Amino acid sequence: MPQRARLTAVLLIALLAACGGGEKKEREVMKPEETVFRDLVTAPKKAEDRTNAAMDAHREALEKQLRESEGETGKE
Helix, strand or coil: CHHHHHHHHHHHHHHHHHCCCCCCCCCCCCCHHHCCCHHHHHHHHHHHHHHHHHHHHHHHHHHHHHHHHHHHHHHC
16 A cells, blocks of 8 residues: 555656646737727827827917017017
8 A cells, every 4th residue: 555655646746747847938918909998098098199289289379379479579
């Protein structure tokens, strides 16, 4: 019986040593835009783009107004 237990232990150790061997591959991580969460990820970017576009348009309008008012005061 002790010999049988010893043989079982050796086989068990051999099986455990064989498990998990080999090279580990790194999991490829998907970009959030490529997952089911696309709308949640891209929505803030869209809002930021719209805000920036609105700010740019407002800035251009203010600069135009400023140039016009400076031009009027320079003629007087």
